[in-house]
Amino acid sequence: MQPHFDALFAESVRSSPSLSPSSSSSSLSTHGATQAATQGGNYDEPPSKIDLRALDYVTDYDSHLMCPICHVPFLHPVVLECDHTFCNSCLKEYREGASSGARSRCPTCRAVLSSGPRKASRLIVNMCNETKVRCPNDDCQEVLPRGCVEHHATKECPHERLRCPDPKCDKLVKRRNHVPAQCIHISHIECDCGAVIELGKGEWLRHKDEDCPNTGVKCEECGQRISASDYPGHICNPDDDHSCPGKQYGCTDDFSPEDSEAHLKSCPLARLAPHLQKQSQLLQSLQEQLIMVKVRNEVLENGFEKIHDVLNDRVLPYVSHSDHSPAEASDIEEIERDHIPSALSQRDLLMPAHLGDLTPSADPDSLSISQTQQHLLALHESLRGNVSNIENNISTLTNTISDLDARTSMQIMNETLRIKEDLAHTSAALFSTRAQVQWLMNRERVGQQQQAMGIRGRAPSAQPPVSNQAPSARSSVSEGGDSSGQGQSLEGQPSASILGSSPSFRPQIRRQSGGSQERVKL
Amino acid sequence: MALPKRIIKETERLMAEPVPGISAVPHEDNLRYFDVSIHGPSQSPYEGGIFKLELFLPEDYPMTPPKIRFLTKIYHPNIDKLGRICLDVLKSNWSPALQIRTILLSIQALLGAPNPDDPLANDVAQRWKEDQEAAIQTAREWTKTHAMT
Numbered sequence: 001m002q003p004h005f006d007a008l009f010a011e012s013v014r015s016s017p018s019l020s021p022s023s024s025s026s027s028l029s030t031h032g033a034t035q036a037a038t039q040g041g042n043y044d045e046p047p048s049k050i051d052l053r054a055l056d057y058v059t060d061y062d063s064h065l066m067c068p069i070c071h072v073p074f075l076h077p078v079v080l081e082c083d084h085t086f087c088n089s090c091l092k093e094y095r096e097g098a099s100s101g102a103r104s105r106c107p108t109c110r111a112v113l114s115s116g117p118r119k120a121s122r123l124i125v126n127m128c129n130e131t132k133v134r135c136p137n138d139d140c141q142e143v144l145p146r147g148c149v150e151h152h153a154t155k156e157c158p159h160e161r162l163r164c165p166d167p168k169c170d171k172l173v174k175r176r177n178h179v180p181a182q183c184i185h186i187s188h189i190e191c192d193c194g195a196v197i198e199l200g201k202g203e204w205l206r207h208k209d210e211d212c213p214n215t216g217v218k219c220e221e222c223g224q225r226i227s228a229s230d231y232p233g234h235i236c237n238p239d240d241d242h243s244c245p246g247k248q249y250g251c252t253d254d255f256s257p258e259d260s261e262a263h264l265k266s267c268p269l270a271r272l273a274p275h276l277q278k279q280s281q282l283l284q285s286l287q288e289q290l291i292m293v294k295v296r297n298e299v300l301e302n303g304f305e306k307i308h309d310v311l312n313d314r315v316l317p318y319v320s321h322s323d324h325s326p327a328e329a330s331d332i333e334e335i336e337r338d339h340i341p342s343a344l345s346q347r348d349l350l351m352p353a354h355l356g357d358l359t360p361s362a363d364p365d366s367l368s369i370s371q372t373q374q375h376l377l378a379l380h381e382s383l384r385g386n387v388s389n390i391e392n393n394i395s396t397l398t399n400t401i402s403d404l405d406a407r408t409s410m411q412i413m414n415e416t417l418r419i420k421e422d423l424a425h426t427s428a429a430l431f432s433t434r435a436q437v438q439w440l441m442n443r444e445r446v447g448q449q450q451q452a453m454g455i456r457g458r459a460p461s462a463q464p465p466v467s468n469q470a471p472s473a474r475s476s477v478s479e480g481g482d483s484s485g486q487g488q489s490l491e492g493q494p495s496a497s498i499l500g501s502s503p504s505f506r507p508q509i510r511r512q513s514g515g516s517q518e519r520v521k522l
Numbered sequence: 523m524a525l526p527k528r529i530i531k532e533t534e535r536l537m538a539e540p541v542p543g544i545s546a547v548p549h550e551d552n553l554r555y556f557d558v559s560i561h562g563p564s565q566s567p568y569e570g571g572i573f574k575l576e577l578f579l580p581e582d583y584p585m586t587p588p589k590i591r592f593l594t595k596i597y598h599p600n601i602d603k604l605g606r607i608c609l610d611v612l613k614s615n616w617s618p619a620l621q622i623r624t625i626l627l628s629i630q631a632l633l634g635a636p637n638p639d640d641p642l643a644n645d646v647a648q649r650w651k652e653d654q655e656a657a658i659q660t661a662r663e664w665t666k667t668h669a670m671t
């Protein structure tokens with residue numbers, strides 16, 4: 001057994017302190033100073049009015065300063081022959097309880113001791129007394145070195161409760177309200193917030209309703225009474241306010257809201273709550289990670305499905321069309337050579353039996369999930385490579401197609417141009433023909449008029465009016481309204497449309513056939 | 523329920539930095555009472571087993587040792603039928619400088635190194651000395667039947 005003792009003791013010496021709120025009392029705290037100088041250790045330990053071990057040690061301290069027996073920084077440390085240090089009172093308690101054999105041994109290393117303990121060095125004492133603690137008095141938030149806390153808490157703390165100076169009064173009064181040789185309880189009442197209020201003036205109710213930071217104000221939302229100091233950060237949730245933080249971990253104590261502070265100081269579950277909280281947070285974060293892993297898996301699966309679809313919809317059609325398009329045959333053959341085998345192998349890889357089994361299951365076996373995930377990732381990568389190859393080929397195909405397209409459209413353009421030119425020639429020819437026809441017709445008409453005038457015996461001096469009268473004559477003919485005049489005017493239209501180069505005129509003319517003939521001619 | 527600072531601090535540390543292969547969880551209604559489970563050390567006949575123990579911190583702990591016993595049946599020369607453990611640090615060799623975690627470590631070590639010369643279960647120790655092979659085989663079987671569920 002002996003060999004592993006050393007390990008055990010090493011472990012016990014190494015044990016580090018950790019922070020915790022204070023406990024109200026300690027079974028180790030029963031030590032007086034009266035028998036301090038015992039066993040040769042000439043140690044003068046002054047009596048302590050407060051339990052320094054039960055204090056709330058607010059900062060971390062060196063684990064070497066922790067007494068291996070009471071687990072707080074040494075109080076009045078003593079050193080044994082073997083160089084191990086203990087609180088004077090812890091060592092004393094140990095020796096009083098131990099059998100005579102153990103009494104002369106060191107609790108840590110079991111060395112047999114021939115002489116009594118000696119005082120530890122001033123350095124150790126000072127370092128231990130430097131550790132920061134919170135004032136043990138209710139409502140006092142003061143943090144100060146442990147060496148000063150006793151003086152503060154029992155001599156100057158405004159929140160310390162003193163006995164009422166009146167021996168007949170059994171009430172307590174906070175130091176800040178303490179008046180020497182006078183009982184304030186007869187005429188005043190001391191609120192637990194520390195305020196002293198004169199009785200009989202309605203001040204007390206006013207204080208409780210408006211001023212008191214402890215009872216505070218009524219929330220308009222939830223009707224709950226919140227201390228004025230807490231009111232700005234108040235959240236309307238009646239359950240949250242006065243419950244013990246250890247409640248969810250099993251604290252079943254019932255206490256009124258006023259006692260909650262006292263309860264928090266005494267409830268061990270409330271102190272363990274932060275640790276339990278940390279654990280549950282850890283658990284939660286692990287669960288979240290698991291969910292994220294699952295989501296990633298799903299994403300990967302979707303990716304596979306898409307890739308599969310792409311392979312099916314885009315690559316296979318190309319392959320099956322290759323026979324019908326001789327122009328692109330060479331490209332298609334390349335695709336065929338490059339990608340059909342891989343497409344097949346991908347389809348084999350796509351739905352391996354274990355993949356379908358693993359991903360949807362809620363089994364939180366993170367190891368297998370991460371393995372699967374890696375496997376999936378690898379698959380995903382290789383598929384992505386293949387798909388990008390395919391996409392490259394598709395894009396070269398697209399290029400070829402657009403080339404062809406360009407060529408075809410060029411041809412069409414050329415054709416169209418030629419046709420347009422021909423058309424222009426034709427219409428030019430038509431125009432000249434029409435002009436000739438008109439000229440000829442005009443000549444004929446003039447000739448007929450001259451003949452008519454010649455028949456009437458008129459002088460040929462009427463030549464100028466001829467040009468003026470010719471249209472009017474024409475119009476009079478058309479105004480005759482018979483079908484022949486209509487036909488004549490219609491015959492004149494093509495020339496008009498060609499001159500105005502506006503074919504859209506035609507229906508208008510037709511509609512206005514009655515009155516607008518002149519306009520057409522103008 | 524006035525709990526000494528030391529017990530609170532030990533419990534906090536057991537929760538915050540658990541010893542590998544050992545877990546100790548205080549009861550909700552009695553923070554001096556712990557449910558303990560110890561994994562059988564590898565290379566021992568108890569390998570693969572998870573042994574349940576109960577641990578109680580008496581009123582004058584740490585001046586007196588914690589009371590601890592096996593709840594899972596175990597075939598071991600230093601552990602009797604009732605689960606009581608013959609370990610000097612739990613009795614005469616207790617020191618207030620020891621802690622719950624060190625005691626549980628030493629119990630785990632005892633599983634790895636049975637000591638038939640300081641027996642509690644006399645018949646087991648006798649068998650262990652006479653036919654160690656067979657005794658170890660029995661311990662292995664007991665582990666399989668009682669500590670692996």
Ligand SMILES: [Zn+2]
Nearest residue numbers: 067070087090
């Ligand atoms: Zn101590």
Ligand SMILES: [Zn+2]
Nearest residue numbers: 082084106109
């Ligand atoms: Zn020592």
Ligand SMILES: [Zn+2]
Nearest residue numbers: 135140142157
């Ligand atoms: Zn104070």
Ligand SMILES: [Zn+2]
Nearest residue numbers: 164169183185
């Ligand atoms: Zn009074």
Ligand SMILES: [Zn+2]
Nearest residue numbers: 191192193212
């Ligand atoms: Zn008040």
Ligand SMILES: [Zn+2]
Nearest residue numbers: 219221222236
């Ligand atoms: Zn509210």
Ligand SMILES: [Zn+2]
Nearest residue numbers: 244246251267
């Ligand atoms: Zn509580």
